[in-house]
Amino acid sequence: MQLKRLGLGIRFDFLSAASEREHAQQAFEEIFSVLTLSELEGLLIYGGQDPLTDPAENVFLAVIMGGSLSTMRRIYEKINADAAIGMYLAHTHPFIENNRLLHWQTPSFYGEVQKDGTLRGGDGTLDGLTVPKKHGRRRPVGKGIKVLFAPDSYGALSSTDAIKRLSVAARRHFQGVKIVPVPMTYGGCGMVRALVTACEGAYRTAKITPLVPEGKSSAVYGVLHGKTAVLALAEVLPCEGEGTASLNAGELIRRALDEGLREIVLGTAESAIRDCGMGCMRALGVKFYDAEGTELKGSAEELRRVAAVDTEYLHPGLREARITILNGGISETPAEYAEDAVRFRALVASAVGVSASDCAGVGGLLCALGGARRASGVDALLDAVDFDKLLQGVALVVTGEMLLEEASFSGGRAVPCVLARCAARRIPTAVLAGGISGMLDETRLGSAGVMAFIDAPMSREQAAARAEELFDAAADRMFRLIRIGRDVEKIGAPKPPRQRDFARMYRESLKKETE
Numbered sequence: 001m002q003l004k005r006l007g008l009g010i011r012f013d014f015l016s017a018a019s020e021r022e023h024a025q026q027a028f029e030e031i032f033s034v035l036t037l038s039e040l041e042g043l044l045i046y047g048g049q050d051p052l053t054d055p056a057e058n059v060f061l062a063v064i065m066g067g068s069l070s071t072m073r074r075i076y077e078k079i080n081a082d083a084a085i086g087m088y089l090a091h092t093h094p095f096i097e098n099n100r101l102l103h104w105q106t107p108s109f110y111g112e113v114q115k116d117g118t119l120r121g122g123d124g125t126l127d128g129l130t131v132p133k134k135h136g137r138r139r140p141v142g143k144g145i146k147v148l149f150a151p152d153s154y155g156a157l158s159s160t161d162a163i164k165r166l167s168v169a170a171r172r173h174f175q176g177v178k179i180v181p182v183p184m185t186y187g188g189c190g191m192v193r194a195l196v197t198a199c200e201g202a203y204r205t206a207k208i209t210p211l212v213p214e215g216k217s218s219a220v221y222g223v224l225h226g227k228t229a230v231l232a233l234a235e236v237l238p239c240e241g242e243g244t245a246s247l248n249a250g251e252l253i254r255r256a257l258d259e260g261l262r263e264i265v266l267g268t269a270e271s272a273i274r275d276c277g278m279g280c281m282r283a284l285g286v287k288f289y290d291a292e293g294t295e296l297k298g299s300a301e302e303l304r305r306v307a308a309v310d311t312e313y314l315h316p317g318l319r320e321a322r323i324t325i326l327n328g329g330i331s332e333t334p335a336e337y338a339e340d341a342v343r344f345r346a347l348v349a350s351a352v353g354v355s356a357s358d359c360a361g362v363g364g365l366l367c368a369l370g371g372a373r374r375a376s377g378v379d380a381l382l383d384a385v386d387f388d389k390l391l392q393g394v395a396l397v398v399t400g401e402m403l404l405e406e407a408s409f410s411g412g413r414a415v416p417c418v419l420a421r422c423a424a425r426r427i428p429t430a431v432l433a434g435g436i437s438g439m440l441d442e443t444r445l446g447s448a449g450v451m452a453f454i455d456a457p458m459s460r461e462q463a464a465a466r467a468e469e470l471f472d473a474a475a476d477r478m479f480r481l482i483r484i485g486r487d488v489e490k491i492g493a494p495k496p497p498r499q500r501d502f503a504r505m506y507r508e509s510l511k512k513e514t515e
Contacts, residue, residue: 007065007066010095021125027062028047032130034078035079037113039071040075042067042112043071045122046110047063047110048104049061051104061104080095108125110123146394147394148391149166149397150183152401165471167179169478180198182390191235191267191326195222195230196223199390209251221236221256224386227263229253231267233268249266250280250283253280264321277364278299284318285311286314287312288309290302324384326384345364348365382421391425395427397418397428399415400431401434404435405436409444423446428449430450430482434467436450453470
């Protein structure tokens with residue numbers, strides 16, 4: 001693709017897999033519905049799979065290129081203001097500019113917009129589509145309404161996927177609605193992306209030490225609200241064949257501290273750390289020595305050789321930082337290394353003056369050496385994303401999980417935590433569950449509405465295979481009912497017949513008689 005002056009990329013998240021032609025037709029039908037020929041004449045049209053997104057995510061990138069700054073700004077403003085197009089746009093970075101388009105090596109060229117509104121010179125993908133000379137203004141339903149989605153995962157359907165599908169259903173009936181996504185995560189893979197998405201945060205790329213030849217030399221962490229760093233051990237630890245050392249995690253924490261960030265959210269779920277956090281601590285300035293006084297590198301194989309610990313050069317920002325350790329309950333250190341781990345913890349505990357039980361894994365060492373605190377459950381996650389602030393101005397919250405039962409209201413799970421915070425602010429809440437088990441205590445639900453999407457007896461295997469289909473249908477029913485409720489309220493009760501003003505009528509009759 002040859003970059004000409006200014007280019008604008010529009011990222012469409014279509015959820016379902018389809019051919020490029022189908023995605024292109026759908027995307028540009030929406031784009032041409034809000035733009036006119038006076039704005040697009042002479043511009044170049046490109047499209048294809050977003051090069052910086054996983055192909056499995058079905059994100060289509062539509063590109064308009066070749067206009068002046070004022071033309072491209074006008075095009076952006078019209079597309080950005082149209083809520084019907086907004087229902088298809090990707091949540092994060094829906095628009096991209098020339099600097100990201102440089103990474104695109106093989107886009108499809110669909111043609112140049114002609115004076116008659118047709119496209120010529122392209123590959124024929126958009127044959128049959130024309131740019132209108134004028135169009136009517138669309139008036140989206142629900143413009144300005146904010147809806148927050150905070151569902152747990154539904155087995156095979158992740159929290160992020162559920163939010164995407166809820167967004168499509170919501171915008172089908174309320175085209176102007178604004179979506180606030182808050183994916184639920186417990187510290188494992190996907191945590192960084194979930195939190196950055198929820199808070200519209202930013203990503204940072206940091207250099208890390210490759211632990212093996214051709215190993216990773218860079219890793220990503222997130223920054224929320226410009227002050228909080230988020231990273232997950234499961235995403236930065238190398239694979240099992242590379243030694244599962246925690247050195248890279250420590251390097252990311254150090255980079256965040258060097259950046260001046262003093263609030264850190266660290267997810268330790270789904271991570272088996274063979275070196276007990278020794279590599280992480282070494283990256284943060286702690287030195288380990290063997291019996292002969294030789295400094296150790298911090299690998300798992302050196303655990304049994306550790307004879308002395310020196311914390312004099314510990315990163316000064318670590319003691320100033322407030323670190324929240326999100327742990328989904330999975331052991332950080334594999335059982336086969338338990339003997340070395342016990343000895344190592346005892347040695348570190350003696351050096352810093354705490355009990356050995358407080359030094360388990362990366363989380364324990366950060367708690368012992370710095371200002372970290374362990375947290376579990378959804379409440380810690382909601383605090384990390386400043387959930388109460390996200391609730392400001394929200395008209396509806398949708399949460400849910402696969403099986404709603406009495407046990408759902410214990411153990412810090414998503415549904416009760418979200419319900420409690422919404423009830424405190426009197427925000428209407430809907431719970432979309434896979435199924436409902438037993439009789440639920442209405443006092444726990446409060447005024448929340450509950451709907452199940454498994455609508456017939458079926459096995460777990462059948463439910464998993466049809467999860468997307470059943471979820472989409474239930475989400476559509478839910479928002480259809482909400483739309484009906486809105487229409488009923490809008491129509492209101494029948495107005496009483498207008499009463500005749502007999503006094504005025506009498507005065508008018510007298511006036512006519514005098515005339």
